[in-house]
């Protein structure tokens with residue numbers, strides 16, 4: 001017992017001492033750092049510069065990195081509280097191996113030996129491709145590059161994909177088809193320089209909040225937001241287009257129809273830089289304003305107004321995120337966006353871009369340097385020239401490089417259900433919350449002979465199922481680079497040591513390579529992530545995503561720089577792709593793509609009368625593994641909710657804050673708090689996807705884009721019932 005405290009003699013003055021600090025003002029002494037470490041935010045792809053305040057070896061504060069070119073001294077609520085994610089009770093600290101049905105602590109030697117031995121015996125028995133790997137957009141680029149080599153050349157399987165397929169694979173596929181390569185062509189600055197900004201399926205205010213300052217800085221623009229919900233971003237718009245769910249492709253084709261009919265096509269640009277116009281024109285004959293109005297539920301006037309504004313803009317910017325990507329028509333919709341940009345020549349100029357705003361902090365890094373949907377450096381699996389070039393840089397036999405992409409994420413899950421994938425390695429992702437139709441996933445995972453989960457946190461719903469848990473360092477505990485949505489490469493720095501025996505993913509990959517006996521061949525002389533970065537620079541040289549002029553020194557000097565940056569190029573100039581109208585296709589011309597609209601796969605009706613839309617909220621990050629540990633964010637948004645229009649609630653006899661169940665043909669989410677709001681239109685309901693306890697993915701549909709394999713998270717048919725505990 002503390003007698004001084006009991007007698008009232010100890011007033012905890014040290015515990016509650018405050019002092020003035022030049023950066024944070026009057027602050028608790030415990031939160032005044034000894035020093036600040038500059039780094040890059042580890043949540044979303046905006047890529048804000050941030051500084052971690054460190055006191056006595058612990059992260060105690062976060063503040064904007066004032067010199068960083070992206071966020072200009074601001075952070076969103078997640079960034080401002082990011083240091084809280086490091087020192088939490090649910091960090092994975094030691095390797096854990098399942099013995100006698102329980103996860104027990106083991107040493108790294110045993111953990112990695114068992115992992116390599118189990119993977120090898122599985123592959124020996126069932127074939128190399130019986131091993132699958134699911135990675136993430138959370139690692140640093142150097143780790144993606146290292147992991148890709150390890151999986152493809154070390155373990156010899158190409159059944160390798162990442163959670164990025166759940167997020168922006170349709171943007172990747174769409175860019176590849178339209179322009180011959182992945183790579184967002186524009187820059188954030190374009191939002192400031194456009195006279196028309198069309199955001200489609202993009203709720204920046206919740207999901208990429210710092211980008212809103214680029215919109216706000218542009219006082220002369222017309223902002224058009226196409227979204228079935230009156231999202232926070234829609235509330236900022238000059239024109240909100242509340243289109244019916246999944247009618248965006250019809251809207252885009254309808255705009256293209258009007259552009260052609262009203263002679264708003266840049267004929268010179270089209271003739272010089274694109275092919276396929278005649279076919280597109282034929283397809284668009286079916287997208288008259290009358291028909292598009294019927295499909296979208298918008299007035300013909302609104303469709304005309306949008307088309308004329310975009311068509312007459314000196315610089316037109318179209319941004320999109322998951323509202324477009326999360327669909328069986330995601331790739332086609334991206335192609336339709338690119339069609340509009342090509343028709344009007346709105347690409348490769350200041351303010352003019354078809355711009356995919358991506359999801360995770362380093363989704364772009366894995367697109368460029370990873371080995372999942374492309375060979376490193378946007379090389380194509382199917383190109384013998386690309387494979388030969390890469391093999392020659394690495395000094396390996398060309399036959400070791402796969403000539404086709406392996407299974408994509410949902411196909412890995414299906415292969416596990418079919419017992420073709422027998423061992424799985426999941427890295428820094430939590431599919432037991434994030435994957436659609438959880439029932440199928442759980443079936444697949446339960447079929448595995450061996451499941452390894454490498455993560456910074458334990459327990460998570462996914463680590464709890466693992467046979468082996470490898471504890472990894474997270475943001476703030478390791479070094480490398482992230483690339484953001486505008487192709488800007490930014491340094492990630494270590495501020496504190498990882499907890500317990502957790503190691504950086506990079507160190508884990510090298511240790512596995514050591515046991516596989518391929519470390520010297522694949523990573524000759526490597527000891528640091530900078531070694532990986534320097535090799536990656538060479539691999540990217542001469543490619544669209546050329547990093548050869550970027551070094552850690554340059555990043556320290558400039559804060560962050562955009563690719564392509566060939567050696568000797570000026571890092572301070574805003575970079576855009578396709579400024580010369582030459583694309584990454586064999587003939588240098590972009591492709592018009594005939595992207596035809598179709599209704600979404602599971603229409604509402606009968607027992608399932610509502611269309612369920614899913615999405616995010618500003619306070620949380622993906623499966624909430626991190627943000628549930630941040631007190632202020634958790635207090636702001638502690639539980640899931642279901643948004644419903646009051647007119648529907650009246651019919652069902654439901655009231656605000658009632659506890660309801662959401663039911664689909666696949667499952668039931670119990671005990672969700674009902675919110676009545678006009679934000680959501682009658683016939684639709686919306687639920688955030690962050691919450692494991694009330695997981696919307698119990699009811700979402702496992703329907704996928706046929707090209708990108710991205711899930712159709714955004715629409716499925718549900719009914720809403722009063723919950724048992726209402």
Ligand code: SF4
Pocket residue numbers: 041042043044045046047048071075076077078079080208209210211
């Ligand atoms: S906008 Fe994104 S990158 Fe910037 S602070 Fe917020 S979460 Fe981090």
